[in-house]
Amino acid sequence: MKEYxxxxxxxxxxxxxxxxxxxxxxxxxxxxxxxxxxxxxxSPHPHARIVSIDTSEAEKLPGVKAVATHKNTSRELFNxxxxxxxxxxxxxxxxxxxxxxxxxRYVGDEVAAVAATSEKIAEAALxxxxxxxxxxxxxxxxxxxxxxxxxxxxxxxxxxxxxxxxQIPFGDVEKGFAExxxxxxxEYKLPVVKQAQMETQAAVAQVSLDxxxxxxxxxxxxxxxxxxxxxxxxxxxxxVRVLNPPYIGGGFGVRIGCSAKAEPIAVALSMLAKKPVKVxxxxxxxxxxxxxxxxxxxxxxxxxxxxxxxxxxxLKATLNGGAYCSFSVETPGVLGCMGLAVYRVPNQFYYGHxxxxxxxxxxxMRGFGNPQAMYAIESTVDxxxxxxxxxPLELRLKNIMQVGDPWVLPYKCGSTGLAECIEKGAKSIGxxxxxxxxxxxxxxxxxxxxxxxxxxxxxxxxCGDYDxxxxxxxxxxxxxxxxxxxxxxxxTSTTLPQLTAEVVGVSLDRVSxxxxxxxxxxFDIGSHASRALYAAGTAVVEAARDARRQVxxxxxxxFKVAPERLVLEDSVIFPAGQTAGDDCAGSPVCxxxxxxxxxITLKELAYDAHQRNKQFIGVGRIVPxxxxxxxxxxxxxxxxxxxxxxxxxxxxxxxxxxxAIHPVICEGQIEGGVLQGIGYALSEEIKYDDRxxxxxxxxxxxxxxxxxxxxxIETGLVEAHEPSGPFxxxxxxxxxxxxxxxxxxxxxxNATGIWFCEIPVTEEKMFRAxxxxxxxxx
Amino acid sequence: MSLKILKFTLNGDPIEIAISPDEMLIDVLRDKLELxxxxxxCGKGECGACTVIMNGEAVNSCLVPAMKASCAVVETIExxxxxxxxxxxxxxxxxxxxxxxxxCTPGMIMSAKALLDRNTDPTSKEIKKSLAxxxxxxxGYVKIKKAVQAAAEKMREKQ
Numbered sequence: 001m002k003e004y005x006x007x008x009x010x011x012x013x014x015x016x017x018x019x020x021x022x023x024x025x026x027x028x029x030x031x032x033x034x035x036x037x038x039x040x041x042x043s044p045h046p047h048a049r050i051v052s053i054d055t056s057e058a059e060k061l062p063g064v065k066a067v068a069t070h071k072n073t074s075r076e077l078f079n080x081x082x083x084x085x086x087x088x089x090x091x092x093x094x095x096x097x098x099x100x101x102x103x104x105r106y107v108g109d110e111v112a113a114v115a116a117t118s119e120k121i122a123e124a125a126l127x128x129x130x131x132x133x134x135x136x137x138x139x140x141x142x143x144x145x146x147x148x149x150x151x152x153x154x155x156x157x158x159x160x161x162x163x164x165x166x167q168i169p170f171g172d173v174e175k176g177f178a179e180x181x182x183x184x185x186x187e188y189k190l191p192v193v194k195q196a197q198m199e200t201q202a203a204v205a206q207v208s209l210d211x212x213x214x215x216x217x218x219x220x221x222x223x224x225x226x227x228x229x230x231x232x233x234x235x236x237x238x239x240v241r242v243l244n245p246p247y248i249g250g251g252f253g254v255r256i257g258c259s260a261k262a263e264p265i266a267v268a269l270s271m272l273a274k275k276p277v278k279v280x281x282x283x284x285x286x287x288x289x290x291x292x293x294x295x296x297x298x299x300x301x302x303x304x305x306x307x308x309x310x311x312x313x314x315l316k317a318t319l320n321g322g323a324y325c326s327f328s329v330e331t332p333g334v335l336g337c338m339g340l341a342v343y344r345v346p347n348q349f350y351y352g353h354x355x356x357x358x359x360x361x362x363x364x365m366r367g368f369g370n371p372q373a374m375y376a377i378e379s380t381v382d383x384x385x386x387x388x389x390x391x392p393l394e395l396r397l398k399n400i401m402q403v404g405d406p407w408v409l410p411y412k413c414g415s416t417g418l419a420e421c422i423e424k425g426a427k428s429i430g431x432x433x434x435x436x437x438x439x440x441x442x443x444x445x446x447x448x449x450x451x452x453x454x455x456x457x458x459x460x461x462x463c464g465d466y467d468x469x470x471x472x473x474x475x476x477x478x479x480x481x482x483x484x485x486x487x488x489x490x491x492t493s494t495t496l497p498q499l500t501a502e503v504v505g506v507s508l509d510r511v512s513x514x515x516x517x518x519x520x521x522x523f524d525i526g527s528h529a530s531r532a533l534y535a536a537g538t539a540v541v542e543a544a545r546d547a548r549r550q551v552x553x554x555x556x557x558x559f560k561v562a563p564e565r566l567v568l569e570d571s572v573i574f575p576a577g578q579t580a581g582d583d584c585a586g587s588p589v590c591x592x593x594x595x596x597x598x599x600i601t602l603k604e605l606a607y608d609a610h611q612r613n614k615q616f617i618g619v620g621r622i623v624p625x626x627x628x629x630x631x632x633x634x635x636x637x638x639x640x641x642x643x644x645x646x647x648x649x650x651x652x653x654x655x656x657x658x659x660a661i662h663p664v665i666c667e668g669q670i671e672g673g674v675l676q677g678i679g680y681a682l683s684e685e686i687k688y689d690d691r692x693x694x695x696x697x698x699x700x701x702x703x704x705x706x707x708x709x710x711x712x713i714e715t716g717l718v719e720a721h722e723p724s725g726p727f728x729x730x731x732x733x734x735x736x737x738x739x740x741x742x743x744x745x746x747x748x749x750n751a752t753g754i755w756f757c758e759i760p761v762t763e764e765k766m767f768r769a770x771x772x773x774x775x776x777x778x
Numbered sequence: 779m780s781l782k783i784l785k786f787t788l789n790g791d792p793i794e795i796a797i798s799p800d801e802m803l804i805d806v807l808r809d810k811l812e813l814x815x816x817x818x819x820c821g822k823g824e825c826g827a828c829t830v831i832m833n834g835e836a837v838n839s840c841l842v843p844a845m846k847a848s849c850a851v852v853e854t855i856e857x858x859x860x861x862x863x864x865x866x867x868x869x870x871x872x873x874x875x876x877x878x879x880x881x882c883t884p885g886m887i888m889s890a891k892a893l894l895d896r897n898t899d900p901t902s903k904e905i906k907k908s909l910a911x912x913x914x915x916x917x918g919y920v921k922i923k924k925a926v927q928a929a930a931e932k933m934r935e936k937q
Contacts, residue, residue, distance in 0.1 A: 016872035019880030020864070022815020022855035026881065029814035196915050198819050198827060198881035249817070249881030250915050283820040489879025489916045664875035664921075671918035672878065699824035699913060707909035707919040736918075 005570075006502040007727055010664035013494045014513070015247065015487060025245040027202040027218050028280045035204070036065050036115040038269045038279040039122035041129055042289065043104035043111050046140075046358035046692025047151065048133035050102045050111065057128040058114060063121035066272035067129070069112040070100040073268045074232045080291075081326045081363060082224030082257035082526070083463035085231070091463075094163045094325040096154050099232065099264045104133075105153055105323035106358050107692045108288035110261060115269040115277045140688055142296050142320040142355035153323065153356035160356040162321055163329030168336050168350040170408050176312025176347025180303025184384045187299040188376040189758040191685040192292045192320070195365050196704055197488075199249020200286040201259065205266035206276040213270075214241045217263050218248045220255040221526030223484050225263060226518045232264055233271070243517035244486045251488035252676075253291075253364030256528045259326065260290035287697040291363025292686065294319040294331050294354065298376040303347075308390045310399045312347040315339045317372065319362065321354030326363035328354035330462045335369030337462075338738075339377055340408045341454050341628065343399045348408070358692050364528065366673065367737045370455055371680060375759065378451040378742030382749065392746070393426055396452055401628075410461050411626045415730070417656030417720030418452060418630035424716045425450070428652035429634035434750060437636075445639045446649070447751025451739030454628040457658075457722075457731030459529035461626070467539035468522035471500055471547040471618035475610040477571055477603030479504055479511045479547070484524030485536040486516035490733050491665040492532045496540050498661055499726055503544035504551075505568035506602065522619075530731025533661060535624035537726040547618025554609055554616070555600065574599035625724040630656040631735045633674070635743040639751045644766040646748060647711075648678050651740070654716035658730035666732050667715045673736015674713050679705045681741035682760050786847045788813075789857025803847050804828045804839040807854060815855035815884045819913070826912030829885035829892075830854045836892035838911070855884035858891060866932040867891050867925070876925035878916035886912045890926045898933040900926075 018024035055067040077095040079085045087093050100110055112129055116122035137151040144150055145160040153160055177183060203217035213235060219225040219242065226242040229235075242263070248255065258264060262279045269277040281289070296319035303312035317335050321328035336350035354362070385392035400418050407413060429448055437446035459465045470482040481500045487493040497511040504511075514520050524536055548568060555573045556563035567576050609615065634652040639645070653670050660666045683703035686696045696702040721728035745756050754769045781796040784806070797806055804821075807813045807830070816839055819827035823841040830839045831853040859865035867890045870876065877883050886909065893900055893908040900908070905926050914922060 010875070012872050013875075013877060015880065016877055017861065019877045019883050020868040020872050020887065021859070021861075022813075022884040024880050026814075026817070028818065029808075031812070196913075198817075198825070198879060198913065198915055200819075247880060249819075250879040252915070283822070283824075491878070668875045668878055668917055668921060671920040672916045673918075675918035676915070698822060699820050700822065704913060704915070706911075706913065707923065708906050710906075710919045710923070713918060713920050 004502055006498050006508050007661045008659065010662055011508060013491060014497060015493050024247045026199055026247055026249055027204060027216050027245055028199055030204045030216055030245055030278065032204065032206060032276040035276040035278055036117060036273055037119045037122050038113055038115045038266055038277045039119065039126055040110055040265060040285065041112040041126045043107060043109040045104060045133055045135060046107050047136040047138045048104050049136060050104065051132040051134050053112065054130040055112065058125040061121065061125045061128060063117040064114055064125045065275060066115040066269050067112060068100065068268045068272055070098060070102050072272065073099045076232050078228060078232055079325055080257045080259045080261060082221045082228060083330060083459065084325060084327065085228055086224065086464065088464040091329060092163065094329060097324045099261060099268055106360055107694065108360060109323065110265065113265050113269055115273045138358040138692055140357050140359055140692065142318050142357055145355040145357050153358065161353050162325040162356060165351065165353040166333045166336055168340060168408050170340065171347035173312050173314055173347045173349040177303045180311045181306040182384065182387055183301065183303045184380055184387060185301040186380055186383065186757055187297055188379065189297055190295050190372050190375065191760060192295040193680055193684045194287060194292050194686060194702060195252035195254040196702065197250030197252055197254060200281040200283060201262040201290050202280040203262040203266040204276060204278045205270040207267065207270040211235060212239045213267055215263050215267060216243055216245045218255050219258060219263065220251045220486055220488055220528055221257060222486065222516050222518050223523045224525060225258050228258060229263060229267060233267060241519040246516055248486055248488045252366045253368065253528060256364045256526065259363055283699065284697045287702065288360055288694045291326050291361050293365035294321065294362040294369065294372065296320045298372050300376045300380040302380050302384050304384055304388065308388050308395050308398050310343050310345045313345045315350045317352035319354040320359060321356050322359045322361035323356065324361040326361045328362060331369040333462055335373045337409055338370040338455060339373035342401060342452060344401050344405050359688060360694065366676065366734045368734065370453065370738050371741060374451060374453045374738050375741045378739060379745055379755065379757065382746045383755065393422060393431060393450060397422060414627055414724055415658065415720040415722045416628065416630050417718035418632065420718045421630055421632040421654040421656055422452065424718065425632040425634045425652045425654040428714050428716065429636060429650060431634065443641050445641060445751040446636065447747040448634065448636050449743050449746025449750050450632065450634045451742035451746065452632045453738040454630050455731060455735050455738060456529050456626055457534035457629060457725065458531040458624050458626040459525060460624065465525055466623045467524050467536045469536065469539040469543040469620040470522060471504065471543040473547055473551060473606050473616040475606055477601060477606040479506055481511060481513040481540060482521040483513065483515055483536050483540055484518065484521040485527045485532045488527055490527065490532060490669065491662060492527060495533050495661045495665065496537060499537050499540050500544045503541055504548050506571045510571060530629065530733040533729055534627065534725050534731050537729065538624050539620035539622045541726045542622050543618040543620030546620065547616050550616040550618065551602065551605065555605055568602065571602040572599050573602065573605060627722045627724050627730040629730045629732060629735050631739055633739040633743040635747045637744060637747040637751060639748060641770055644763040644770060646682055646761055646766065648744060650712045652714045653736060654718060655732060655735055656718040656720045657732040658722035658725050659719055659728035660717050661727065661729050663717060666717055669732045670715045670736040671713050673734065674740050675705050675710060677737045677740020678744065680737065680759060681744040683762065685760050782845060784844055784848055786849060787851045789853055797844050799845055801844045802840055803842040803844045806844045807839060813854050813856050817881055817884060819881065826889060827882050827885040829888040829912060831888055831892050834895065836889045855887060858887060865891060866929040867894065870925035870928040870932065874925045874928060875921040876917060882912060882914040886914060886922060890929065894930055894933055898930050898937065900930055
């Protein structure tokens with residue numbers, strides 16, 4: 001195996017010093033000369049027409065510089081989802097929102113905004129805006145939204161269904177069920193959950209008097225967000241600059257595009273006020289107005305032969321899209337594709353879509369439909385195992401996808417380490433103890449469960465997808481990388497420089513990176529779909545190779561050998577077969593500055609080139625493929641049958657990440673995902689009251705796991721080489737969340753004998769279930 | 779509202795500043811004194827991103843009326859360590875993967891420092907408790923807890 005110098009090593013992150021000292025730049029920390037503060041007036045009603053809006057009193061308040069409503073802002077329809085606004089055929093864009101509209105469709109919908117000299121004045125001005133609403137009928141459940149009685153939220157071909165219904169046929173599913181010996185069918189109900197990233201949505205917009213727009217913001221997709229803003233405000237894209245400053249306080253999907261519209265609102269206010277405007281949402285606004293994960297219903301019908309061979313699967317999803325489309329076409333697509341990609345089932349069918357309701361729009365959140373799919377599928381697989389009398393682990397090993405198997409995706413299954421993940425995870429959790437953990441009569445019941453899954457390493461084929469990067473050798477031989485992807489905490493500002501250093505042949509401290517700035521980096525679709533390292537990284541490798549090639553070609557002239565004979569290592573160039581500084585008689589000699597040399601440093605070479613009016617600029621332009629990461633999670637839980645509480649005691653999470661470019665960052669991604677998965681399984685949910693109001697709209701009410709709730713988490717990495725990834729790497733960012741919930745609910749079944757087909761498994765649900773079970777057995 | 783003079787010690791320096799008496803400490807620190815290392819994650823004392831150390835105790839600066847800091851000794855992330863010599867908690871956070879997006883990090887480091895300032899040999903339960911008011915959505919807390927443990931060891935070695 002090739003020995004790498006920079007990659008594969010868990011170096012100190014390059015953003016660590018700034019972040020550990022509080023000096024790292026975030027949007028919410030920014031202040032510009034003359035900057036105003038923007039605040040948004042939000043709808044108190046779930047569905048209403050704005051009959052009249054009077055802003056005159058607000059405008060009169062001293063300190064108020066601009067008031068924006070649907071009357072004086074862009075009437076360009078758009079979609080806050082970057083990928084949907086500019087989607088590629090055959091998918092059609094669904095453009096269903098304005099910055100402000102004269103109809104509001106959920107509690108929290110944007111009605112107007114004020115820019116003032118202080119936040120306090122802006123808030124006071126919001127109270128002076130008089131709005132007369134005509135209330136409209138409402139619907140909150142996606143299935144009800146499709147019935148004839150439901151109000152129309154947006155005109156669609158199929159009642160309240162945004163875009164199209166995704167149908168994925170594979171084999172002959174009817175025949176498959178007819179040939180199956182055992183069939184299990186179940187419907188699952190999924191909750192609304194929230195990314196709850198630490199920094200709320202924020203933007204600072206500056207519109208110069210000659211019409212150039214600069215927006216510092218929390219987006220995960222600076223370049224596509226720039227496209228949205230240019231379209232909205234009818235400005236050439238070349239005059240719009242979108243950048244992170246340079247960090248963002250987490251993302252988990254909520255920032256792909258401009259969900260909750262902080263960016264467009266800041267720009268609209270800045271245009272009206274002719275001053276920079278800062279919009280930072282409160283935590284409550286972030287909870288009620290930025291995209292959530294899709295709630296809804298997923299049903300699974302699984303057919304198998306007596307020996308456990310899966311033979312047919314029908315997967316169906318009806319997701320709650322909320323008030324605007326956002327990612328409501330792609331999410332059911334990913335749900336279906338990921339759900340159908342884990343097991344080799346010759347006959348499958350998927351039917352899925354979203355439906356508009358009068359709730360907060362649902363969009364992208366870590367896993368993007370996949371956690372919904374795998375909670376349902378992995379629960380059903382355990383039910384099937386029980387029905388067949390086969391160990392759930394054995395049943396999975398028998399049926400998991402193998403390299404080269406036909407599947408529903410348009411790219412190859414080029415690698416899988418899933419079997420190894422399962423074996424390692426089983427060992428770590430002590431699978432052999434499953435079923436032997438409880439003494440008769442125990443009030444606290446323990447159980448072990450598992451779940452597996454795959455995901456993507458990139459966004460294609462779910463949206464248009466390409467990446468670019470520049471690698472420039474500076475005049476002193478140090479290296480500059482420019483890539484349009486942000487670092488929302490996932491470590492791209494470390495791992496992409498690692499790739500650069502490895503390819504060029506310099507140490508990591510010689511590389512610096514400009515990221516997430518549309519003015520100084522080439523186009524990139526951004527950080528999502530677990531793609532930044534895999535896809536943007538492929539462009540970075542390409543650019544670094546290009547720069548290195550130019551360096552070696554230049555050096556070859558000096559050494560008078562073919563460039564292929566030269567080595568560039570640790571910033572020194574020398575002919576192959578000798579080491580740097582060797583006094584090797586008969587070797588090619590480089591003449592530089594009148595002196596004969598056996599080797600030359602990159603610093604000397606770059607300066608020599610500078611003196612001859614030349615710089616080495618590597619360009620990477622790639623269309624990335626896609627690749628499946630794999631993962632197996634095991635959970636041990638304890639159910640307190642008196643308090644009706646579930647405690648997760650241990651989780652073993654083993655992931656096939658391909659080549660781990662920075663193992664500690666990989667582990668961190670997995671651990672964070674696991675804890676979010678524990679929240680998904682047990683505590684996190686936003687519910688609505690009968691007036692469409694979000695009941696959980698703060699950290700106090702929305703039950704995130706805290707440091708006190710963390711179980712022992714053992715992570716393991718399996719590195720199945722992925723031929724399409726940089727150095728064999730694939731995605732890791734989203735996977736930790738995917739199979740956690742079913743591992744926990746399967747463990748709960750193992751402990752209590754109760755299947756939970758609705759998450760989160762709260763104390764209330766456990767109380768009811770235990771009572772029902774006792775009633776039945778009495 | 780008429781302005782009042784607030785006097786306190788901030789990161790070792792005497793501070794005298796005119797503020798509105800209804801202001802919270804977080805806003806004085808971030809907006810008036812431009813010490814933006816202290817983060818605002820919720821403004822309601824629910825996330826711990828704004829944790830500072832006041833008279834030796836970790837507090838949510840968004841819940842402290844600024845006038846309460848009168849005559850107090852306040853320490854923010856800007857007063858912890860330096861590039862010449864980082865605090866052990868900063869060192870271990872940086873080297874053990876305890877930092878991801880970095881938004882909770884200053885508050886997390888302040889909570890950990892407050893604990894280690896009074897106890898360099900905390901149990902894992904004490905570490906959990908001291909961090910329970912600081913939300914991190916990225917890391918799953920695994921590496922954060924390990925980093926605090928390792929920092930405690932470093933501090934004990936130095937003693």
